[in-house]
Amino acid sequence: MTVTSGSLRSRTDLCAAIENELSGLIGKRAASATAYGAHFTRLWELAGHNVLGGKFVRPLLLMETYDALRTRPQQKNPAATDQPRTSPPNTDNRETAISIAAAIELLHYSFLLHDDVIDGDLVRRGHPNLIGSLLAEAQSLPRTTNAEGAREGSDLHWAQTGGILMGDMLLAATHQAFARADLPHALRLRLLDLLEHTINETVAGEQLDVGLGDGIIDPHLETILMMCGYKTATYTFELPLRAAAALAGADFAVENALASAGRHLGLAFQLQDDLLSTFGDPRRHGKDPFSDLREGKETAIIAHARTTAAWPDIEPFFGRPELNGAECEYVRRHLADCGAEDFVNGLIEEQMQAFNDLLTSTIPDGVCSVLLDLAGQLEGRQS
Amino acid sequence: MTVTSGSLRSRTDLCAAIENELSGLIGKRAASATAYGAHFTRLWELAGHNVLGGKFVRPLLLMETYDALRTRPQQKNPAATDQPRTSPPNTDNRETAISIAAAIELLHYSFLLHDDVIDGDLVRRGHPNLIGSLLAEAQSLPRTTNAEGAREGSDLHWAQTGGILMGDMLLAATHQAFARADLPHALRLRLLDLLEHTINETVAGEQLDVGLGDGIIDPHLETILMMCGYKTATYTFELPLRAAAALAGADFAVENALASAGRHLGLAFQLQDDLLSTFGDPRRHGKDPFSDLREGKETAIIAHARTTAAWPDIEPFFGRPELNGAECEYVRRHLADCGAEDFVNGLIEEQMQAFNDLLTSTIPDGVCSVLLDLAGQLEGRQS
Known part of the structure; x- marks a missing residue:
């Protein structure tokens, strides 16, 4: 399977659009988080860093499939060249598709976080995950209230709590994006059904x-x-x-x-x-x-x-x-x-x-x- | 503050309506869960038992406030008796209010579950919580694969994982109810804003x-x-x-x-x-x-x-x-x-x-x- 320079270019454009959407979703939340103090804001900063450093496998699959379904069929099927193959010509949900694609990346990261809590993992792909980062930061804090012996356990507890809570907020953010999708209500309900089935x-x-x-x-x-x-x-x-x-x-x-x-x-x-x-x-x-x-x-x-x-x-x-x-x-x-x-x-x-x-x-x-x-x-x- | 027999009766009716809505939300999910086996179904059974055994403080507050806002003002303000005080006469969202009230009870239980995981609690109000029930059930299973020494830890791990996962599903169910609320889109968005603010x-x-x-x-x-x-x-x-x-x-x-x-x-x-x-x-x-x-x-x-x-x-x-x-x-x-x-x-x-x-x-x-x-x-x- 060779990838043409055309599809390479369009993948770069798609990645930029997905990244832009994710930056918006996360940036808005990181900004509101500042009202609740530095520790809460830090959760969103770390999550943003990790999400935006991903490969966007799932959003790219959604968008490339969407674009392919909306594009005129290729020459080997000449009888149908004048019409899009599968969708009515007057509905373009591409912007909404980008926001759903980005929401699926948030869902992925929510699952990863709770999986890391469940497995006790502090590292993913050779780098500290959100929990590992929170643990390292807690360990570097000067503290006088806890005995040194108990401190190791409470630092890990604090970090894993961060993993549970951030996973919850990303799960919520995923649902918010689906619930607010700018679509006819029936189609939005169809996507909500899909999300429910997927989570189950x-x-x-x-x-x-x-x-x-x-x-x-x-x-x-x-x-x-x-x-x-x-x-x-x-x-x-x-x-x-x-x-x-x-x-x-x-x-x-x-x-x-x-x-x-x-x-x-x-x-x-x-x-x-x-x-x-x-x-x-x-x-x-x-x-x-x-x-x-x-x-x-x-x-x-x-x-x-x-x-x-x-x-x-x-x-x-x-x-x-x-x-x-x-x-x-x-x-x-x-x-x-x-x-x-x-x-x-x-x-x-x-x-x-x-x-x-x-x-x-x-x-x-x-x-x-x-x-x-x-x-x-x-x-x-x-x- | 005395409670009249009228308000007692209406509270009993409200409790029945809330319980009915919650039974529907949970029962539907418990039924779909059977496709994924006994352990997954058990999560919904336990959650249903605990949620339906609650006092419905939050749903009752919502419904009693809703009903009070929709009722004609009392006699001590006679000038306005012909009009509902605060809402247009032609919108009745009472059925939707019941479903939002029930969803808030699911949110409450989702928070309780993740709080219990975070605190390592196995008991709530003198009874085993969902995690405590899963732990007791795991301990009673005949098993040959694990050494007895490791078993205690893995039983607790299994039970706490159930708490994390069920909390996730209840958080998802809460959002689904808000997202599907039968309301004008702008009002649904307003409720979604509220939900987002609350979770943050x-x-x-x-x-x-x-x-x-x-x-x-x-x-x-x-x-x-x-x-x-x-x-x-x-x-x-x-x-x-x-x-x-x-x-x-x-x-x-x-x-x-x-x-x-x-x-x-x-x-x-x-x-x-x-x-x-x-x-x-x-x-x-x-x-x-x-x-x-x-x-x-x-x-x-x-x-x-x-x-x-x-x-x-x-x-x-x-x-x-x-x-x-x-x-x-x-x-x-x-x-x-x-x-x-x-x-x-x-x-x-x-x-x-x-x-x-x-x-x-x-x-x-x-x-x-x-x-x-x-x-x-x-x-x-x-x-």
Whole structure:
């Protein structure tokens, strides 16, 4: 999949428009926050820094899909060149689409924050997350009221509270953007339905993930695949695609085909992530090497390994935070040898086959290009 | 303040209408939750049980204020008997008011849940809260995957995760109800503004409270009073009163007077709560005796005591979880003797004076009765 200079340019423009919208949403709130003092304002500053430093995967998917649905069909389907393919010509929701796209990025960051609180994480992609930043700042404050012994616990408590509260405010901000969307009421209600469905599914996925990690829910492969779809694929792929279709006035058949394609692609990405975390080269993908093994994360890789004769050799090392490099290498070799790596690669191929099958029929050509471009990023990560 | 049998009957009707609306909001979501399995459904069941067992203080305040604003003025102002006092005769938003009132109860419960996660609480008013119930249920599950030693920690982690996630879903449900309110768009936007302001202020108050407890923020009296107002008074009093005024079409002057009255009343209630926790009879008010002292809660009582010569005698016992009954009695006596009890009673009187001053002018008579009835509950708790 090659990206033309034209689409590169338009992606740069889109990124600028999304960034501008996010700056507005966050800047307005950071300004009101000053009335409540420095600590409250700091939450918005840190959140703004982290949100605006993102890659805008979800907003870009929404906007590129929206633009593709609103553009005249390409030459290979000449019979329809005079008409936009799927939407009535007199409704242009592009400005609103930008604000919904930005709101979805806020939702993403809200989920990340509460996930970080739940997982006790202080770092994301090698940098302190909001909680880590608040912790470092609390530790540098001069204080006389707390005994030094209790201070470490209260600094972390303060920082994690900041994560919960900022996640709440971003969830609220997401809903405010959807609720205020400048659209006919019925279409706004349709987007609110989508948001509600997405949050339910993401929360259900998060609960499954935590239940698997805490030993409350049994780690069957089927449960793990369901968790991957719910926790990430729904809000990362299905929500932007369905929102784009609704805003562009696409047929419901197109919207449903997009949602299915998005779910397959999302599951493939998640499985690929698990493979990279376990078998990938950390210098290339930037993830913490072996963190999944040390944390005892219940992935499809582990679910398959449990069904093989190699599991008794792996189990004693699984979920042990103190594993050294040699032990991790040992587990990794066993996971490859028992067929778990091949098995998950097979699952990814199945998902990509189902994804490709959907591109041949209902989905307009321009949107297929957007999706194939995204799928190309998956292939890039495999190499 | 006596309550007539008429207003008793109408309060029973109102409670039934609010309960019916809440049952609908929660029941719909509990039904969709079944698609995601038993653990996810359980969150909604527990939340429903707790929400529907509440006293509906906030929804009742909204509805009684709404009804009072929409009712013809009483006889003592005969010149205006032919016209509703503050709202145009052709807009009746009573059904929508019920749904906003119910949504505010969901917001209250969302705040309580995240507050319980932040404070590590498992009990509320003598019963297990949602987190305590999830913990007990996790502990009773037969499990083989986790070592017994790690199990205690993961059961609590699972339960607290449930608290975070259910708080998120209730915050989302609150916004959905506001966003879908069957109102002219401008009025819906006005309610969304109110909701946004309320959440900002409540979150700022929660952050102040935690910062005071964790020794990040200095415990000045002014900061503590600000925290009390933000954390509780805004969403408990100002939000229902302003929402009622907006829905009833009241003048902005009336809405502002109501909001001020609500803030004074809310602060008086909060200070009264602190007094009851420290000086009240636990058999009568039902609160844990001395929990504030043991937790080291920074209240106005403590802020005053810090400024007196008695503080060096109190400080060694303050914030010590292991305090025995005799030590607590000792601290309590010192707090009374140093004038902290009288000081806070004086603050409450100031707030009630400011509240009463507002009732004489802009606020219609019927609404004054609603507010005086509420204030009477405060006086009842003092005796």
